[in-house]
Amino acid sequence: CSLSPQQRELSSAEKGAAYARHEAQILGIESFQVDGRAASAELGFRADLHWLERADRHFELRLAGPFGAGAVELRGDADLVEVRNSDGVQQTADPEGWIRHRYGWTLPISGLRYWALGVPNPRIPSQPSLDAQGRLETLIQNGWKLTYSEYRREGEYDLPRRFEADNGQVRLKLLIDRWNLQPEIGSP
Amino acid sequence: AGGADELKRFVNDTRTVSAKFTQIQTNERGEKLASSSGEMILSRPGRFRWSYTQPYDQLMVCDGAKIWLYDPDLSQVTVRPAAEALSGTPAALLAQKSTLTDQFSIEELGQRQGSEGVRLRPLNADGDFEAIELWLSRGAPDRMVFLDRIGNRTEVAFSQIQVNGKIDETQLRFKPPKGVEVVESGGGPQRTTE
Numbered sequence: 001c002s003l004s005p006q007q008r009e010l011s012s013a014e015k016g017a018a019y020a021r022h023e024a025q026i027l028g029i030e031s032f033q034v035d036g037r038a039a040s041a042e043l044g045f046r047a048d049l050h051w052l053e054r055a056d057r058h059f060e061l062r063l064a065g066p067f068g069a070g071a072v073e074l075r076g077d078a079d080l081v082e083v084r085n086s087d088g089v090q091q092t093a094d095p096e097g098w099i100r101h102r103y104g105w106t107l108p109i110s111g112l113r114y115w116a117l118g119v120p121n122p123r124i125p126s127q128p129s130l131d132a133q134g135r136l137e138t139l140i141q142n143g144w145k146l147t148y149s150e151y152r153r154e155g156e157y158d159l160p161r162r163f164e165a166d167n168g169q170v171r172l173k174l175l176i177d178r179w180n181l182q183p184e185i186g187s188p
Numbered sequence: 189a190g191g192a193d194e195l196k197r198f199v200n201d202t203r204t205v206s207a208k209f210t211q212i213q214t215n216e217r218g219e220k221l222a223s224s225s226g227e228m229i230l231s232r233p234g235r236f237r238w239s240y241t242q243p244y245d246q247l248m249v250c251d252g253a254k255i256w257l258y259d260p261d262l263s264q265v266t267v268r269p270a271a272e273a274l275s276g277t278p279a280a281l282l283a284q285k286s287t288l289t290d291q292f293s294i295e296e297l298g299q300r301q302g303s304e305g306v307r308l309r310p311l312n313a314d315g316d317f318e319a320i321e322l323w324l325s326r327g328a329p330d331r332m333v334f335l336d337r338i339g340n341r342t343e344v345a346f347s348q349i350q351v352n353g354k355i356d357e358t359q360l361r362f363k364p365p366k367g368v369e370v371v372e373s374g375g376g377p378q379r380t381t382e
Contacts, residue, residue: 035222037259037261037262039259039262039264041264041369041371042371044266044371044372044373045266045373046257046259046262046264046266046373048222050221050222062215062221064336064340065316066248066257067211067316067334067342067344068213068316068334068336068340068341068342069316069317069336070316071336071337071338071340072338073338084338085337085338086316086336086337086338173262173264175261175262177243177244178243
């Protein structure tokens, strides 16, 4: 993968400044689409993951096994989510709890919208630590610990390709195969 | 010969199939979700190799007893009993001994582009799929369509199909690479229930 231009070691002040610029730049991304994978060794699952985040703060998340087996789709916003799977359609205000109850694991849905981009949710407290290029290396927020191990250049952005999310009960490996930063252009 | 006859011919006469495949997933609004491609080897009954090379490497091997799913990027192998996976994968379906009438209701779809089709609807309602279309010609599958329970569609098209040719037996065995986590699994978002 391509390393970002500033490969040499930055001082901590330079790192802080680089991070502030990086974070502000990333927070400018209002809508995006991600194709990737989520897996948990302990819980023995591996799923294809599609996430669409819209500018109006609605999201669509799809998780499925091989050939679409066991697919589950969540659509909604921070307050209310419609969940569709083989049992039918239900509504929930707690999608993370719903997934944990139904599948025995969960995904930090409220945080993922920011964490997948490699920035903290700006509205709640967080404890970041930075890598050599002034990007997030670890982040503790909302009961989850994120560890970013690989970034990849996407146009003018350095975006995460590989990271882990751990809340003490669930440890997820997340891998992003494809970014689309203009998902709403041309879609119906 | 109708679809059901082609299916019988496939079950009775076909021992091995090797082919390339492309796979396209679309949602209920017809939007493309994902596309992938690779190669498959089928040795009836019970064994197959389903190897994706695009968009990334992903290997599925059924050695007759277990189904192994190896994701090199995640360095993870998920494994589950082969019997459990009947409704889960096209190759598992094709590897079955029976003509499937004991697990599916079979409906003729007629002929299209030179192949005969059948629609298989699982008899037990809580399988992964609403229906599976199987299109065959000269005793070999050339297209399969999986309709999952929330309206998404996975279409698998085969090409360079060789029937009853010689098969490299080592391709139908799987040994997890050193240092890779091996995990008992439900295979999809579900995890195995204790």
